[in-house]
Amino acid sequence: YQELPPVIRTTPENAELIKYANNAFLALKVTFANMMARLCMKIPGADVDVVMKGIGLDKRIGPDFLYAGMAWGGSCFPKDLKALVSFAREKGINLDLIESALEINRRGPVEVADMLEKELNGLEGKVVAILGVAFKPNTDDTRESPAVYLIKELLKRKANVRACDPRAKLDFMEIHRNVEECIDGSDAAVLVTEWDEYRKLKADDFKKFKVKVVIDTRRIYDPIQFNDNGIKLIQLGKYH
Numbered sequence: 001y002q003e004l005p006p007v008i009r010t011t012p013e014n015a016e017l018i019k020y021a022n023n024a025f026l027a028l029k030v031t032f033a034n035m036m037a038r039l040c041m042k043i044p045g046a047d048v049d050v051v052m053k054g055i056g057l058d059k060r061i062g063p064d065f066l067y068a069g070m071a072w073g074g075s076c077f078p079k080d081l082k083a084l085v086s087f088a089r090e091k092g093i094n095l096d097l098i099e100s101a102l103e104i105n106r107r108g109p110v111e112v113a114d115m116l117e118k119e120l121n122g123l124e125g126k127v128v129a130i131l132g133v134a135f136k137p138n139t140d141d142t143r144e145s146p147a148v149y150l151i152k153e154l155l156k157r158k159a160n161v162r163a164c165d166p167r168a169k170l171d172f173m174e175i176h177r178n179v180e181e182c183i184d185g186s187d188a189a190v191l192v193t194e195w196d197e198y199r200k201l202k203a204d205d206f207k208k209f210k211v212k213v214v215i216d217t218r219r220i221y222d223p224i225q226f227n228d229n230g231i232k233l234i235q236l237g238k239y240h
Contacts, residue, residue, distance in 0.1 A: 019080075020080050020083065020084045021084075023076050023077055023080040023081070024080065024081055024084055024098050024101075026065050026077070027072060027077040027080075027081055027098075027101055027105075028097065028098070028101050029064075029065040029066060030065050030066075030067075030068075030072045030077075031072070031101040031104050031105060032066075033048065033052050033065075033066045033067065033068040034068050034069060034070070034071065034072075034104065034105070034108060035104055036048055036051060036052070036068065036237075037068035037069075037236050037237035038111070038236075040237050040238060040239065041236065041237065041238065041239055041240065042239070043239055044239050045239060046238070046239050047237065047238050048068045048219075048236075048237030048238070049068070049219060049237065052066035052067070052068065053066075067218075068236065068237045069108075069146070069192075069217050069218055069236065070108045070109060070111075070112055070146045070150070070192060070217040070236060071105045071106075071108030071109060071146035071149070072105060072135075072146070073135035073136075073143070073144040073145045073146050073147075073148075074135045074136065074141065074143060074144055074145075075141065075143045075144065077144075078102075078105075078144040079144075081098050081101065081102055082102065084098060085098055085099055085102070106149075108146060108149075109146055109147075109149040109150035109153050110153055112150055112190060112215060112217065112236075113150060113153040113154055113157060115215060115234060116128060116154070116159075116188055116190070116213070116215065117157065119188065119212075119213045119232060119234070120187055120188060120212075120213065123154060123157040123158060123159040124157065124158040124159070125158065125159075125160065126159050126160065126187045126188070127159070127160045127161075127162065127185060127186045127187050127188075128154055128159050128160070128161050128162070128186060128187065128188050128189070128190065129161075129162045129163070129164065129182045129183045129186040129188070129189040129190070129211070130147055130150060130151055130154075130161060130162065130163040130164065130189075130190050130192060131164050131179065131182070131183075131189060131190065131191045131192060131193070131195075131198045132147055132164070132165055132191065132192040132193020132194065132195055132198065133145060133147045133148065133151075133163050133164075133165035133168040133170060133175060133192075133193065134147075134165055134167060134168040134193055135147070135193070136193065137193055137194055137195045137196070138195075139167070139168075140165075140167040140168045140169065141168075142168050142169075142170060145168075146192060147163070147192040147193060148170065150190065150192065151163060151170075151173070161173070162176060162182045162183075162186060163175050163176065163182070164176040164177070164178070164179050164181075164182035164183075165177075165193070165195070166195055166197055179197060179198065179201065180205070180209065183205075183206060183209045183211055184209045185209065185210065186209065186211050187211070187212055187213065188211065188212060188213040188214070188215070189206065189211050189213075189214050189215070190214075190215045190217065191214070191215065191216045191217055191218060191220065191221070192217055192218075194218040194220050198220070199220050201221070202225060203221070203222070203225035203226045203228070203229040203231055203233075204225075204229065206226075206229075206231055207229045207230070207231060211231065212231065212232060213231070213232045213234070214226065214231060214232070214233050214234070215234045215235075215236070216233060216234065216235045216236070217235075217236045218236075219235045219236070219237060219238060221233060221235070223235065223238075
């Protein structure tokens with residue numbers, strides 16, 4: 001026996017607004033975590049995972065959708081937020097908060113490209129490996145994937161980009177299935193999608209292939225390992 005969830009009987013208008021407002025609120029929650037991650041990177045000792053765990057203990061907030069990263073993607077959040085903003089404009093209403101979330105999300109891959117450009121003293125001709133192309137693990141869905149936006153930004157800056165993913169495909173470039181083949185000879189690597197295969201990587205693996213800089217957008221790697229191996233590890237949401 002399984003208890004049924006609560007049911008609301010309402011109008012079609014309210015039902016549709018509930019659906020769009022629900023996705024918008026969840027996207028705002030993720031955006032808040034992503035925004036705070038950028039602040040934590042500027043404060044010695046700060047860790048966005050600890051901060052989000054702390055505020056998630058407040059029952060009014062809750063722990064879900066507070067896992068910070070570069071940006072959110074997928075088929076639902078971008079489409080629904082843009083549709084809600086557009087519909088509201090037709091009614092003479094500005095949904096400034098939601099528009100800000102879309103802009104913050106758009107900037108995420110650009111900011112990571114900026115970090116790479118700074119660390120590598122320019123991107124033209126540099127080889128950058130992107131680990132994870134699907135918008136989340138355990139899917140081949142690349143719709144509105146932050147990794148795709150990052151790849152296109154890096155290509156625009158004339159970097160040589162390699163990408164690796166266990167399942168996803170792209171129509172404009174080859175996707176490696178073997179992660180070692182992808183990082184071999186790369187100047188930098190960016191962990192975007194936290195597939196289990198990439199969690200198993202150690203600092204030694206990057207050192208073996210002479211990777212100089214690793215950007216870990218999901219904070220899955222051990223900083224001590226990387227420091228001991230002389231590799232620059234930048235984790236979104238942690239001071240460096």
